[in-house]
Amino acid sequence: MTGNGAPKPHALRVARPADRVDNGFYGQDIISVRQFSREKLSYIFDVADEMETLVRRFGSADLLSGKVLANLFYEPSTRTASSFMAAMLRLGGSVIPINEVRYSSVSKGESLPDTVRTLECYADIIVLRHPEVGSAQIAADYASKPIINAGDGVGEHPTQALLDLYTIQRELGRLDGLKVAMVGDLKYGRTVHSLTKLLSLYNVDFYFVSPDILKMPPELVADVRARGHRAEEVEDVHEVIADADVLYVTRVQKERFHDLAQYERVKDYYIIDPELMRLAKREMIVMHPLPRVGEISYAVDQDPRAAYFRQMENGMFIRMALLAAVLGKA
Ligand code: NCD
Numbered sequence: 001m002t003g004n005g006a007p008k009p010h011a012l013r014v015a016r017p018a019d020r021v022d023n024g025f026y027g028q029d030i031i032s033v034r035q036f037s038r039e040k041l042s043y044i045f046d047v048a049d050e051m052e053t054l055v056r057r058f059g060s061a062d063l064l065s066g067k068v069l070a071n072l073f074y075e076p077s078t079r080t081a082s083s084f085m086a087a088m089l090r091l092g093g094s095v096i097p098i099n100e101v102r103y104s105s106v107s108k109g110e111s112l113p114d115t116v117r118t119l120e121c122y123a124d125i126i127v128l129r130h131p132e133v134g135s136a137q138i139a140a141d142y143a144s145k146p147i148i149n150a151g152d153g154v155g156e157h158p159t160q161a162l163l164d165l166y167t168i169q170r171e172l173g174r175l176d177g178l179k180v181a182m183v184g185d186l187k188y189g190r191t192v193h194s195l196t197k198l199l200s201l202y203n204v205d206f207y208f209v210s211p212d213i214l215k216m217p218p219e220l221v222a223d224v225r226a227r228g229h230r231a232e233e234v235e236d237v238h239e240v241i242a243d244a245d246v247l248y249v250t251r252v253q254k255e256r257f258h259d260l261a262q263y264e265r266v267k268d269y270y271i272i273d274p275e276l277m278r279l280a281k282r283e284m285i286v287m288h289p290l291p292r293v294g295e296i297s298y299a300v301d302q303d304p305r306a307a308y309f310r311q312m313e314n315g316m317f318i319r320m321a322l323l324a325a326v327l328g329k330a
Helices: 009-014 038-058 077-088 112-122 135-142 160-170 190-199 220-226 260-266 298-302 308-328
Strands: 066-072 094-098 127-131 146-154 181-184 206-210 231-234 248-249 285-287
Touching: 038 308, 066 077, 066 112, 077 094, 077 127, 077 146, 077 308, 094 112, 112 127, 127 135, 127 220, 135 146, 146 160, 160 190, 160 248, 160 285, 160 308, 181 190, 190 220, 206 308, 220 231, 285 308
Parallel strands: 066 094, 066 127, 127 146, 181 206, 181 248, 206 231, 248 285
Antiparallel strands: none
8 A cells, every 4th residue: 555545454453543643644654755745744843853852851651662663674774773773662662673684584585575464463563674666665565554665775765854854954943945965876875865855845956966977867856847946966066065055965875886896986076074164154064864984074073064963863753753653643
């Protein structure tokens, strides 16, 4: 079932009507950022604010006690996997972590549909990261419990985009009227694909900064322009640094290259360092979904405009909000 339809019938049977909150997310899959409107985003952001207060004051709560999350990762992850896990644990739920599918029946040749149909026998919700575009939708088509897409190849990474948008809103106090520069691997970076779609709900201008072989997919550029946004594609970050309110830096996605020699040629194309930061506005922020592999120098970490560590902490609050919303408890 897609994320846009009615709650999954099976999931509806799981929660007792009396103790669930109908918030538009209950029982839904989270597959793409296209499922979100400005209203839905502001609802999730409000709940995330409450989750932060909860964590700062009490550390944890029992909102999701008795609920089980299956964390199914076919690709490496540090932040996404552990922040989903921390989010579930801090809300009183439990987690089945499958971080290394080599040790599961996947290595015996089990298909994705069979693996998710197995896990939903034990869990109330499944978080899935998989190397193929469209895999989260396939999982959702087979599963009757909610699926959350934690990255489907070069496709989407909706929960990352939610935490990115939440970070921009918190750091700069607004989303409308901003100039957002995305830098690095715009071809294979799923985080920038999802974030671009989400930002196009706001009055934002885009700078897409990449080497020629790593440009943003043309259909995405065409889409934001068709929605009335200014979107400029440039190669030199110096052309945009003074104008940007947000500098969203990405890693060159080595694992997506067929030709490693080509990766070697572009891997150090951009290095954000204090010298470049001197050209930026005082009010701008530098973001990165992380991990970084050299594209932001460590000397930038001291700069108050470096928002990437705050950004990753926000990820846990956003994922707490989403889990509570999808499980009908927000
Ligand atoms: C990103 C991803 O997996 O797409 N990481 C993350 O989830 N924070 C970015 C990356 O791997 O470069």
